Amino acid sequence: MTAYIVLMKETTHDPAELEIYAQGAKAARGDHPITPLAFYGDLEVLEGPAMEGAVILQFPDVEAARAWYYSPAYQEAMQHRVKGADWRAFIVKGVA
Template structure:
């Protein structure tokens, strides 16, 4: 069953750190092969807190999503995200495809 990692950027504090995060996060995808479904495109908040953008990555399953998130390369990238912005990040199970 697929799993999705959803990242919503709520507020940027340091654009330079966020840029470093972007570079390192892109490199951290190597070997994990996530499928980007949404990547900071146009959006509209219908309910809840405002945000600056969102990213949705599809993985084959929860274990693959966790393996990417917990990988040393992504953990290194994540440090820059923490310094550059506030995000909400979660993994959610998808539904069985027909």
């Protein structure tokens, strides 16, 4: 069943760290089956606290999503993401 990783950027603290993250995350894609569905486009918060940006990535299943997220390449890049901003991230299963 399709799964999605959603990343929500709440507050930026260090843009330079986010630039390093962007390069590392791009390289971490490798041969993982990722389909970007939303990538920092215009957003409107309808409920809850404000946020600066959001990313939605589609994967064939939860296992593929976890394989990318926990891959050594992404975990290395992620260190810069969390230094650069406050985030929320989660995996959600799609519907059949």
